[in-house]
Amino acid sequence: MVNEEHYARLKENVQGWNEWRQKNQGIIPDLSDANLSGLDLIGANLIGANLNGADLSGANLNGADLNGADLIGADLIGANLSVANFIRAKLCNANLMGTNLIGTNLIEADLMGAKLCNANLMGGNLMGANLSDVNLSDANLSDANLMGADLMGAKLCNANLMRANLSDANLSDVNLSGLDFTRTNLSNANLSGANLSGANLTRTNLSNANLSGANLSNANLNDVNLNDVNLSRAKLSGANLSRLDLTGIDLTGIDLSTANLSRTQALGTDFTGAKFTGACLEDWNINSGTKLNDIDCQYVYLKSNKQERRPSTSSRDFAPGEFTKLFQKALETVDLIFADGIDWKAFLLSFQELQTEYGEENLSVQAIEKKSGGAFVIRLEVPPEANKADIESQTKALYEIQLKALEARYHAELQAKDEQIIIYRQQNATLENVINILGNRPIQNLITVTANAENNSVSETFNNNFNQPNIANFANKNQDNARQQANQNIYQSQQNQNLDGTKKEIQQLLNQLAHTNLTTDAVTEAVHQKIKTDPTFKARLLAALKAGGLEALKAIFNHPAFSIPAETIKAFLEAE
Secondary structure (H helix, E strand, O other): OHHHHHHHHHHOOOOHHHHHHOOOOOOOOOOOOOOOOEEEOOOOOOOOOOOOEOOOOEEOOOOOEEOEEEEEEOOOOOOOEOOOOOOOOOOOOOOOOEOOOOOOOOOEEEEOOOEEOOOOOOEEEEOEEEEOOOOOOOEEEOOOOOOOOEEOOOOOOOOOOOOOOOOOOEOOOOOOOOEEEEOEOOOOOOOOOOOOOOEEEEOOOOOOOEOOOOEEOOOOOOOOOOOOOOOOOOHHHOEEEOOOEOOOOOOOOEOOOOOOOOOOOOOOEOOOOOOOOOOEOOOOOOOOOOOOOOOEEEOOOEEEEEEEEOOOOOOOOOOOOOHHHHHHHHHHHEEEEEOOOOOHHHHHHHHHHHHHHOHHHHHHEEEEEEOOOHHHEEEEOOOOOOOOOHHHHHHHHHHHHHHHHHHHHHHHHHHHHHHHHHHHHHHHOHHHHHHHHHHHHHOOOOOOOOOOOOOOOOOOOOOOOOOOOOHHHHHHOHHHHHOOOEOOOOOHHHHHHHHHHHHHHHHHHHHOOOOOOHHHHHHHHHHHHHHHHHHHHHHHHHHHHHHHHHHHHHHHEOOOOOEHHHHHHHHHHOOO
């Protein structure tokens, strides 16, 4: 029961109250069940006070000292408790919904069963606090210190835990699904049996954390260090493990179905008895120490977005042990993927340089496969002990160097041609001369074509040493029309430059004609006559049409002074 004298003193004046407390340190204020709603209690000395069941809703306790105070069952809804001191305070079953606890000191406070939903605890110190069965739904705990806190049975739906310190905290069996733990410290935390499905754990510190039996399905573990983490019996189905270093980790019996393991380092990882059905294994890195015994897997994908299924036939699944055999066979190979096509000359030069470093006997091309869309996969055979990731990155780096060197040479050649065109433009101003220039200039052929009609295979794999039949000859067999194949000296980008050059040339000539009295019809008819009488000129325009379609002709002939219809030019070309 509230002590009326104590109650009156506190309501009268905080300064007077604090002076009275200083003089009567042996007296424990009894303010149980007191109505202190809305009072201004800034900086009040309430150390050890009995506030059991008190109504402090809406009160301003900013900077107040409640060290060791009894607030069991107290009503603190909407109260301002920022930078207040609640060290070892008893707040069991207290109502703190929507309260301002920014920077509040709650070290070792007992908050069991308290209501803290929508409370703002940003930067608060809850180290060692008892938060078991606490309702923290929608609470802001960003940057809060919860080191060693007990959150067993707590409700954290939609809580903000970004950058919070939860090291050594007890979160056993807690529902943490969908929460954002970006840069949160969970080192040494007990998360056994916790539900982390769909949680964002990007750059979270999980070192030495206990995740045994935890549900991490569809969780994002991007850039997370899982070394020394206990993941026994954890569920990782659908989880994003892309680019993670799983080297040496024990993942026996783990459910990795539909998980993203692309570019994951799994050297010496124990996957014994793991589930892999539907997982993406694009460019993952395993070695002879990786254990793949008794794998439970029906099919996997070798590329993202469910591409490159294995087994490739959708109606067939892996037979028992087939998954293990497939990837053990791949242990001594490196797949180089060229998604946008390949410059064979650049590749051969870079591969020769790589062989010089590793030894010709240690590095050879095992297979080349042409994929849809012009992509190529080149499989290199490497020694079992080789670092496949290093070889892959080094090969790509050397390829890019050679490619840039070749592009620079081609660009110089194109520049020389452009200078010649400018000279011709300056010397010719009439329509007839313009067309003659265009017709008489040789078509810029940026690809050296090698005819080959012997093989119309779309995809071929061969076991061959680099010094045996040339790799470029293999590429010749894989063009869709089986008649021509480029020993490419330049990328498609150079083809586009050629088209752009043709457009620029004609546009500048039309600019000159804009100063004459020629009409659009006259210019159009002159072009028509030139198409009829000059096969070379016609061939150039057909090449442009083939390369860029009707849009290319529109771009070439569209001019403010002469709106020559591209459809008309196309009709001329097709009619002749």
